[in-house]
Amino acid sequence: MTTRTLQDHLDGWAGSDPLRRDVATTVLALANAGRSLAELLSAGPLAGAMAQVRGYHTDGDSQKELDVVADEMVRDALRAAPVALLGSEEMEEPIELNPAGTLAVAVDPLDGSSNIDTNLSVGTIFTVLPHIGADALLQPGSQQLAAGFLLYGPQVALALTLGMGTHLFVLDRPFGQFRLIEAEAQVPAETSEYAINSSNARHWDRAVRSYVEDCLTGSEGPRDRDFNTRWVASMVADAYRILVRGGIYLYPGDARRGYGQGRLRLVYEANPIAFLMEQAQGAATDGLQRILDIVPESLHQRVPLVFGSRGEVERVSRYNQSASNMPERSPLFGRRGLLRA
Structure with missing residues (x-):
């Protein structure tokens, strides 16, 4: 040591x-x-x-x-x-x-x-x-x-x-x-682990739901590989795991009352985690915008937060930008659907 x-x-x-x-x-x-x-x-x-x-x-x-x-x-x-x-x-x-x-x-x-x-x-x-x-x-x-x-x-x-x-x-x-x-923690650009509280799935918007569905379908779906779910309910524990071996963490805003802007605080939760991730070659956004570019309006301001392996964070951003960026989900075009062996 x-x-x-x-x-x-x-x-x-x-x-x-x-x-x-x-x-x-x-x-x-x-x-x-x-x-x-x-x-x-x-x-x-x-x-x-x-x-x-x-x-x-x-x-x-x-x-x-x-x-x-x-x-x-x-x-x-x-x-x-x-x-x-x-x-x-x-x-x-x-x-x-x-x-x-x-x-x-x-x-x-x-x-x-x-x-x-x-x-x-x-x-x-x-x-x-x-x-x-x-x-x-x-x-x-x-x-x-x-x-x-x-x-x-x-x-x-x-x-x-x-x-x-x-x-x-x-x-x-x-x-x-x-x-x-x-001395130089590096978050792998790609990952097969994601962390999200799936009990809130019914409240998510289409982009988040589509991203998680793609992970859940694994090798049978558009991602062509299997994913594991991880969720500790302590963000620091999930963040440390991601710094050590990669992954993505999602705490999006959702349709519940008071959760439209997520529940994590920008100034003393999202910003420090985002700084750590970017310095380890990872990424952090609110689903679209880079966290570190957001100008806080108040000390306890809340923000949606997606961080971890850069490739996965960018994929979530693409899903949020346009439905056309999401893979085809019709059974007709599924990996084992009528038109694919």
């Missing part, structure tokens, strides 16, 4: 550049918060009723006890960092931390909190932006200085991009250090 630590990696990248040094300090603070949170999570029910619903956001989403604890841990870790402005899923509005700070940070402190009491992976997602004033968190994702997520599973992993590739680290627990395990 490499002996290169996260600290080594960040020091080498930052050099003597003041802004990079600030980014490095902030990423280390977030990693330290993640390390502490991982210890709490490893205690499971012994740590208390962390899955208990503590309240609800204004949009109706529940807030678990551990959501609040994780938010407090991240906030405390960043107080000594050069972070002027902090936004979080757990706060209605951003808060000021360090008036002299050069950075703005937005976080989802605990992605996948519905899995807290089931011993499945959860995570922390973050984005780091230059502080340009009160609206610093409303910059498009293309302005991110760094982004990543921590995954709390059998391993405590960190996926990180500083705009120069996507790097994977794993926590070496006995030494309390994150160590580099993959």
Whole structure:
């Protein structure tokens, strides 16, 4: 195993550049918060009723006890960092931390909190932006200085991009250090795995339904190969799998009330994941538009999200652009239909 630590990696990248040094300090603070949170999570029910619903956001989403604890841990870790402005899923509005700070940070402190009491992976997602004033968190994702997520599973992993590739680290627990395990993660352009919550199929639009149907028909259909379905209900777990071996993740908007623009947040969920994917030669869109080109209108703005292997993400975009881009589905033209052997 490499002996290169996260600290080594960040020091080498930052050099003597003041802004990079600030980014490095902030990423280390977030990693330290993640390390502490991982210890709490490893205690499971012994740590208390962390899955208990503590309240609800204004949009109706529940807030678990551990959501609040994780938010407090991240906030405390960043107080000594050069972070002027902090936004979080757990706060209605951003808060000021360090008036002299050069950075703005937005976080989802605990992605996948519905899995807290089931011993499945959860995570922390973050984005780091230059502080340009009160609206610093409303910059498009293309302005991110760094982004990543921590995954709390059998391993405590960190996926990180500083705009120069996507790097994977794993926590070496006995030494309390994150160590580099993959210097240049590459998402294969093609894949045979897709992740989507199929229980919502009846609410999808035609393009999404057609894409999934093509995958389901496998070698008997227009794709000429079999696909596997993967769905963890923690986006970070699906994202990490895609970074390691490829795949596509879809959380589209659908016909349910309140789901027209999906349910994932642009600023602190979609943007950091999109940055990671693009830096690993993958792609991320809202089904049509590149995620990193979208200018946020509010901190908690929602957006449909499709990310992963570039070839599959682009296929979904083509399906959304025009029905003429979808393969023929008539039994007459099926692979084993009347006109095909």
